[in-house]
Structure formats: C-alpha cells, structure tokens
Amino acid sequence: MDTNKLIALMPELAVFKIVVDEGSFTAAARKLGVTPSALSKQLSRLEQTLSTKLLERTTRKLVITQSGKGIYDQCCALLEATKQVVEFTSSEHETPSGSVTVAAPKAFLSIVLQPMVLPFLTQYPDIELKLKARDGDIDLISEGIDIVFRLTEKPTEGLVLKQLGKVSLSLCASPDYLALRGTPTHPTELVNHDCLYLGETTTDHIWDFVKDGEMHTVAVSGRYAVNHSQMRLRGVMDGLGIGIFPDFVIKKALAEGEVKPVLEDWTIKGNYQGDIALQFAQTKFMPARLRVFIDYVAEHMAKYTVS
Template sequence: MDTNKLIALMPELAVFKIVVDEGSFTGAARKLGVTPSALSKQISHLERELSAKLLERTTRKLVITESGKGIYEQCSTILEAAKQAVEYTSSEHTTPSGTLTVAAPKAFLSIILQPMVTPFLTKYPDIELKLKARDGEIDLISEGIDVVFRLTEKPSEGLVLKQMGKVSLSLCASPDYLERRGIPEHPTELLNHDCIYLGETATDHIWDFVKDDEFHSIPVKGRYAVNHSQMRLKGVTDGLGIGIFPDFVIKNALKEGKVKQVLTDWTLKGNYQGDIALQFAQTKFMPARLRAFIDYVSEHLYQYTAH
C-alpha cells in the first residue's frame, strides 16, 4: 500500500479504535459528534482496504474479530505516537499540565497514594489526576494509562521501571486472638487456627511458607474471607483470625499494638510483595506532568512505606 493510501486510512484507523473502546457505533458517534451510520461506512471502507473483517455486527453488540484485535493493537500504538508528537510541540512538554492516569493495586492506592493526592494537585494546579484501582494485568497503551504501580518480584518487561522501595508479606493476629488460641510456632499449626483469606480464587486459601530448604503449603480455613485489605485487617483486629498483609497495610496497627506478627522466621510466598515497581511506556519525550508525578512520588513515598 502506497503512502497516500496509508495517510488516507489514518482517520479510519483512529475511528476503529474509538468504536472498539466505546463498544458501539452509537457511543463512538456521540464522542466524535457524528452519526453512527457515518462511522459504520468508515469502518466498512477500512475493512475493504485491509481485506479483513474487523468487527462482527449484531443487533445487540459489536464483537471484535481476531484480525480486528491485531489491528486494534497497532492503532493504539499509532495514536500513542501521535499523542507524544503533539505533546512534544506543546506547552505540556515544559509545563506540568493535562490529564495523568495512574493505576495501582487497591490497598496501595488507598493507603499509600491517596494521602499524596491533595498535596500533589495543590502543587500542580494544571494537572488532572485520574486514579484506577487495578490488581490484575494492565495494557497501558490500549487502556490509556500513563503510570502503573505493581507490587511484584517480576516487573513487566517492555516498560520503563523505577523501583520505589520494597514490600513484604506479614502474618498477624490480634493479641486477644493469640491469647485465646495460642501463638503458632510452625506453619502446620495454622491448620488448627481460624484464618482470614481473600476468597477471590479457589486456591488463595493455600498459604506457602519457606525457611531455608523447608517448604510447607498450608490449606488454611476460617469463617471469614474478604478481598479488601482494610476490611480483612478489621477482622483481624476484631479477633476473628490470622491474616496475611503487605507490611504497609499493618504498619500503624503494629505500632498501636492492635496486631502482632507471627511466624516471623518464615518467608511467605505470594502476590503483592517484592519491589514497589513504578512503570510507564518508553518515550523519548516525557510529558512534564509525568515527570512531575514521578519526581513527587519518589520524594514522598518513603514517608508512607518506611518502617
């Protein structure tokens, strides 16, 4: 395909991405200020030019085809490059302004990042900050996310990585519970205790412990499960059982004597521990708002994670 045809297809590729993002021609038309039929004609023309079916149209919904998925990824990359080109020549390249979208695990977002929001927005009045609580895998480009925080021992490849500290997992219970039920001295003793787990998957009640060459996989049980860190901590402080938490979740409760750590000579294996990894897409021209956010978090994060 020659250059003139490629240039002519650019608007239609952008339209295709927006239609997929909105989930319908009606939603995309509302966003672009045109009619659904006009967008449908553009997508049909794009399909003819690419000799590929991109969308399956039904009366109720649109379904993206396998070919469409591949084209969508390329469209996301193209639009991201266009965004960077615009930002490079705009005041955003020198003055922190515009929208910044940040994703992070729920507990990290509410406990660590939330206290920084007001001071950051006060310091940078031209930045609009959007936070998303996300615990799973994230595709930054297709989801329009600028920065993602991960608590992991294996940061995502292909993204710029800035290590912001460390997080470890801790096992704890209330003093009242330990007085009533006893302090476990070995992971296998958890079989005789009430434990509070996430209840998200069929296996997250199985807790793995390592010490030197010794390994134990313990199927714990209990009457309470909740996939919300603060609610799980409340259950622990109320004496309902023993729970596992990232250390920043229980930091204050430990200081106040509301919980005590147990089995501290064992290492817990699981998610949400390792590096505090701040990651973002590689770019030659970093927007000033992104640089401002990274610098601010780097300067202030230690206040919330320091032991």
C-alpha cells in the same frame, strides 16, 4: 501503498478504534458528534481498503474479528505515537499540565498513594489526576494508562521500571485473639487457628512458608474471607483470626499495638510482595506532567515503605 493513501487511512483507523472502545456505532457516533450511518460507511471503506473484515455486525452487538484485533492494537500504538508527537512540544520550563492516569493495586492505592493526592494536586494545580484501583495484568496503551504500580518479584517486561522500595508479606493477629487461642510457633500450627484469607480463588487459603531452606504448605481455614485488605485487617483487629498482609497495610496497626506479628522468622510466599515497581511505556519525550508525578512519588515514598 503511497503516502497519500496512508494519510487518508488515518482518520478511518481512529474511527475504528473509537467504535471498538465504545462498543457500538451509536455510542461512537455520539462521542464524535456524527451519525451512526456515517461511521458505518467509514468502517466499510476501511475494510474494503484493507481487504479484511474488522467487525462482525449483529443486531445486538459488534464482535471484533481476529484481523480486527491485530489492527486495533496497531491503532492503539498509532495513537500513542501521535500523543508523543504532541508532547514533543512540552519543554522543561513549561508548567506541568494535563491528565495523568495511574493504576495500582487497591490497598496500595488507598493506603500509600491516596495521602499523596491532595498535596500533589495542590502543588501542581494544572494537572488532572485519574486513579484506577486495579489488580492483575494491565495493558497501558489500550487502556489509556500512563503509569502503573505493581507489587511484584517480576516487573512487566518492555516497560520502563523505577523501583521505589520493597514490600513483604506479614502474618498478624490481635492481642486478644492470641491471648485466647495462643501464638503459633510453627506454620503447621495454623491448622488449629481461625485464619482470614481472600476468598478470590480455590487456592488462596493455601499458604506457603520458607525458612532456612525448610518449606511448608498449609491449608488454612476460617469463618471470614474477604478480598479487601482493610476489611480483612478490621476482621483481624476484631479478633476473628490470623491474616496475611503486605507490610504497609499493617504498619500503623502494628505501631499502635492493635495487632501483633505472628511467625516473624518465616518468609511467606505469595502475591503482592517484592519490588514496589512504578512502570510506564518507553518514550523519548516524557511530558512534564508525568515527570513531576514520578519524581513526587519517588521523593515521598520512603515514609510509606517498610524496610
């Protein structure tokens, strides 16, 4: 296909991506300020040019085909490349401006990043910051995310990695609970205690412990499960039992004596521990707004990281 035909395809590829993102021709047309029938005709031309079906149209919804999924991914990459072309004009001396979209686990976002928001926005008044509380896998390009924070022993391959510290899991309980029920000295004793866990899966009440090559897997139980770290910590502080947390979650409560550590000499295996990994897509031309955010977080992270 010659260059002129490729260039002519670009607007239709962009329209295809918007239709998929919005979920319907009507919503996409509203966003673009055109009629649904005009978009439908553009998509039909694109399908004819590519000799493949991109969307299955039903009376209720649009369903993307297998070929459409592959082309959609390419459209996302094309958009990202276009953004980089635009950002190429951003030079070192320009005032950082524009939007920065950041995704991070809920507790980390609330406890560690939230206190940085106001000072950062005050220092950089031309930057718009969008924060998304997200646990689990994230596709930066297709979801329009600039930077992702992960607490993990296995950072995502293919993304640039900046390590900001370490985080480990810690077990704790309130002084009143320990005074009433006693302090366990071995993981196996947890079966005799009330424990607070996430309740997200059928296995997250199963806790793994390691020390000097010795391993123990314990199935705990309790009357309270919640997949929100701060609510779970509140339950522990109120004496409902023993809980596991990333250490930054309980740092303040430990310092103020509201909770006490339990089984400190054992390593707890699980999610949300390892590197505090700041990751972003590889780019030759990092816009100033991303650079200053990354530098700002790296500079201010030390006081939130438990060593």
